[in-house]
Amino acid sequence: MTSTSLPDSLIATLPGVSYTDPGIFAQEQERIFETMWFCVARAADLATPGAFRTVDVGRESILVTRARDQSIRAYFNVCRHRGARLCTEESGEVKRAFQCPYHAWTYDLNGKLVAAPNLTKMPDVGRTEYGLVSVATREWLGYVWVCLAENPPPFEEEVIGDVVGRLGDVESIERYDIDRLSVGRRIVYDVRANWKLIIENFMECYHCATIHPELTEVLPEFADGYAAQFYVGHGAEFGEEVQGFTVDGSEGLDRIPGVSQEQDRRYYAITVRPQVFINLVPDHVIFHRMYPLAVDRTVVECDWLYLPHVVDGGKDVSRSVELFDRVNRQDFEACERTQPGMSSRLYAKGGVLVPSEHHIGAFHDWVTERLGARPQQERHMGV
Numbered sequence: 001m002t003s004t005s006l007p008d009s010l011i012a013t014l015p016g017v018s019y020t021d022p023g024i025f026a027q028e029q030e031r032i033f034e035t036m037w038f039c040v041a042r043a044a045d046l047a048t049p050g051a052f053r054t055v056d057v058g059r060e061s062i063l064v065t066r067a068r069d070q071s072i073r074a075y076f077n078v079c080r081h082r083g084a085r086l087c088t089e090e091s092g093e094v095k096r097a098f099q100c101p102y103h104a105w106t107y108d109l110n111g112k113l114v115a116a117p118n119l120t121k122m123p124d125v126g127r128t129e130y131g132l133v134s135v136a137t138r139e140w141l142g143y144v145w146v147c148l149a150e151n152p153p154p155f156e157e158e159v160i161g162d163v164v165g166r167l168g169d170v171e172s173i174e175r176y177d178i179d180r181l182s183v184g185r186r187i188v189y190d191v192r193a194n195w196k197l198i199i200e201n202f203m204e205c206y207h208c209a210t211i212h213p214e215l216t217e218v219l220p221e222f223a224d225g226y227a228a229q230f231y232v233g234h235g236a237e238f239g240e241e242v243q244g245f246t247v248d249g250s251e252g253l254d255r256i257p258g259v260s261q262e263q264d265r266r267y268y269a270i271t272v273r274p275q276v277f278i279n280l281v282p283d284h285v286i287f288h289r290m291y292p293l294a295v296d297r298t299v300v301e302c303d304w305l306y307l308p309h310v311v312d313g314g315k316d317v318s319r320s321v322e323l324f325d326r327v328n329r330q331d332f333e334a335c336e337r338t339q340p341g342m343s344s345r346l347y348a349k350g351g352v353l354v355p356s357e358h359h360i361g362a363f364h365d366w367v368t369e370r371l372g373a374r375p376q377q378e379r380h381m382g383v
């Protein structure tokens with residue numbers, strides 16, 4: 001099976017090795033995750049100064065926190081003295097400063113070195129020069145995004161551009177007021193599959209009729225196998241009998257007021273490369289972040305976001321959450337079922353994409369291009 005002998009209906013996927021080789025994964029970490037904007041946290045999870053979260057971005061651990069002036073800051077989670085990891089917890093809160101557990105170098109929330117044993121006897125040590133090294137941050141849709149590149153690409157083009165490419169314009173997502181919604185449920189999935197299998201799965205709906213009985217009940221057009229991401233601006237319409245985006249099609253929660261007439265009773269799915277999926281329905285937003293941890297392991301953190309009064313009022317969101325939780329589990333099970341096949345000799349040259357999956361070919365070209373491109377200048381810790 002070579003690409004030259006494929007029938008017109010089929011195009012080739014990436015070869016199996018792209019999903020199994022730790023060397024290729026390391027290149028992806030360096031040239032994709034460490035150079036692009038990467039979504040790391042819900043800003044509201046860092047509610048007060050000193051609240052922090054640590055996240056692996058590519059090969060680096062990044063410490064995200066809120067400073068006294070309420071701004072979000074992100075730093076390499078590496079002590080400037082002899083390199084100990086500053087914070088080992090996934091999340092937590094400090095009062096005023098981060099103190100390294102090794103020799104007690106202490107950094108304030110702006111990253112400045114404010115104390116260290118015998119520091120006064122070393123007056124030539126610059127407090128900023130030997131402070132924590134920061135990385136670029138942006139807040140959008142109520143989420144914090146970081147970029148480890150020395151010269152970050154324009155956020156508007158890279159992140160907002162992906163959303164506009166899918167929906168046609170930025171207002172279409174702004175109407176959902178995502179930054180003002182509250183987290184009604186968060187579920188973290190530990191998926192034994194390569195991150196690209198998860199993206200590919202999310203991009204197509206050829207599998208919907210086979211593995212998503214509840215979803216195709218709510219969105220009948222998904223049974224035809226055409227993904228909501230296939231046509232620009234298109235949202236899949238709810239079935240006639242369906243009252244809401246819930247596991248049994250029963251009524252959902254209060255509708256987000258800004259949602260337009262055309263967007264009502266429709267589902268929109270968006271992939272923001274390299275690791276975010278957003279799903280929009282009239283009464284909630286389902287926001288996924290993927291954290292690729294190894295060539296065959298990806299953690300997916302998923303938030304169900306509702307109007308604040310829905311969450312604060314303790315309304316029952318369980319039927320609403322259950323629909324996409326089931327969809328996620330069905331999808332991730334399919335990805336885990338696929339991962340072992342990637343190392344089969346049969347898949348050495350890859351598989352094939354049918355016409356309703358051809359847009360995944362563009363994703364593969366994009367990945368290949370990123371890995372072929374010259375790596376961006378390495379960021380170094382020293383000044």
Ligand code: FES
Nearest residue numbers: 079081082100103
């Ligand atoms: S390594 Fe952090 S204080 Fe020494």
Ligand SMILES: [Fe+2]
Nearest residue numbers: 201207212331
């Ligand atoms: Fe799916």
